[in-house]
Amino acid sequence: MAHKIPESVLVVIHTPALDVLLIERADKPGYWQSVTGSKDTSGEPLERTCVREVEEETGIAIGSADVPQAALRDWGLSNVYEIYPVWRHRYAPGVTHNTEHVFGLTVPAGTPVRLSPREHLRHAWLPWREAADRCFSPSNAEAVLMLPRFAPTAGR
Numbered sequence: 001m002a003h004k005i006p007e008s009v010l011v012v013i014h015t016p017a018l019d020v021l022l023i024e025r026a027d028k029p030g031y032w033q034s035v036t037g038s039k040d041t042s043g044e045p046l047e048r049t050c051v052r053e054v055e056e057e058t059g060i061a062i063g064s065a066d067v068p069q070a071a072l073r074d075w076g077l078s079n080v081y082e083i084y085p086v087w088r089h090r091y092a093p094g095v096t097h098n099t100e101h102v103f104g105l106t107v108p109a110g111t112p113v114r115l116s117p118r119e120h121l122r123h124a125w126l127p128w129r130e131a132a133d134r135c136f137s138p139s140n141a142e143a144v145l146m147l148p149r150f151a152p153t154a155g156r
Contacts, residue, residue: 005040008036008039008098008099009037009050009053010035010079011035011105013054016106018128018148019131020131021035021058021125025119025121026117034135037053046103047103056116058123059115066107066111067111071106075103075104078099078101080097083095083098
């Protein structure tokens with residue numbers, strides 16, 4: 001098995017009204033999060049990582065008629081954090097930290113979600129403050145709390 005690259009994306013998927021999609025991890029029930037995923041190769045563009053991970057984890061196709069490529073926005077933020085020990089075995093020996101790049105994705109209300117049962121158990125659309133409270137990851141919660149600042153059209 002190839003080691004994961006310690007560079008990833010966090011994609012806050014939300015509606016124009018700022019309802020946020022959270023998904024519950026299959027390997028850690030009770031751990032809710034936004035879409036996250038590591039680059040497949042060191043040269044993979046971050047936007048490509050976002051498109052691939054969003055499709056794999058939610059079935060939402062970025063670049064479709066309902067969710068155009070322009071709906072994906074790079075927030076220009078990144079977090080460096082210590083990889084939880086429970087997941088460190090996925091990385092090369094000695095790798096302890098990951099750099100996570102934050103993106104937002106605006107989708108229409110009612111966008112269908114198709115989870116990968118191998119990765120996630122359930123999903124929920126929640127108002128942004130409630131979504132932030134449910135995130136297990138501090139960097140994910142912080143990103144959701146920044147949503148009103150970065151959303152292109154915040155339906156407040």
